[in-house]
Amino acid sequence: xxxxxxxxxxxxxxxxxxxxxxxxxxxxxxxxxxxxxxxxxxxxxxxxxxxxxxxxxxxxxxxxxxxxxxxxxxxxxxxxxxxxxxxxxxxxxxxxxxxxxxxxxxxxxxxxxxxxxxxxxxxxxxxxxxxxxxxxxxxxxxxxxxxxxxxxxxxxxxxxxxxxxxxxxxxxxxxxxxxxxxxxxxxxxx
Numbered sequence: 001x002x003x004x005x006x007x008x009x010x011x012x013x014x015x016x017x018x019x020x021x022x023x024x025x026x027x028x029x030x031x032x033x034x035x036x037x038x039x040x041x042x043x044x045x046x047x048x049x050x051x052x053x054x055x056x057x058x059x060x061x062x063x064x065x066x067x068x069x070x071x072x073x074x075x076x077x078x079x080x081x082x083x084x085x086x087x088x089x090x091x092x093x094x095x096x097x098x099x100x101x102x103x104x105x106x107x108x109x110x111x112x113x114x115x116x117x118x119x120x121x122x123x124x125x126x127x128x129x130x131x132x133x134x135x136x137x138x139x140x141x142x143x144x145x146x147x148x149x150x151x152x153x154x155x156x157x158x159x160x161x162x163x164x165x166x167x168x169x170x171x172x173x174x175x176x177x178x179x180x181x182x183x184x185x186x187x188x189x190x
Contacts, residue, residue, distance in 0.1 A: 022122045026079045027144050029115040031065060035075040042114050043079060045097045056080040058147030071111040078147040087121045091131055119144060123158045134158055142171040
């Protein structure tokens with residue numbers, strides 16, 4: 001189940017040229033503290049970011065952690081956003097939100113209060129050391145593919161040429177976890 005709110009006009013930062021709005025998809029995950037509350041807070045902060053607006057949010061799902069198993073399960077979701085930010089600016093905004101929420105990057109694939117990743121940015125393919133779009137491992141992760149397929153079931157991976165739901169069929173269904181309650185896309189008062 002997804003929810004939609006009215007799209008608004010997007011502003012731009014002072015150092016960025018006016019860009020046409022692009023649909024992007026952001027993966028969210030949390031396995032520390034109030035996991036659902038952390039995702040809701042991150043969604044509110046994303047929606048309040050200048051040049052970004054949340055259009056829809058997938059259902060939340062729970063999944064086992066990748067890597068070290070000595071940590072709690074994750075709650076994951078995907079948000080469909082409309083943005084006038086360039087990919088790098090969107091990445092910087094998401095990283096700023098992670099820091100403001102208290103994310104500490106202690107160990108790879110370790111526990112995290114919040115994890116925000118750009119999964120897709122229109123049909124753009126980017127391969128830079130610190131920015132890869134589409135997300136480099138999304139085609140292997142049920143906890144990303146399952147909520148993404150909920151939002152865009154017929155869409156294709158821009159670099160792999162397969163529908164996301166076909167990729168999901170290749171990943172064990174168990175890796176996607178069980179569905180939790182749907183979340184309402186937050187609206188930022190301006």
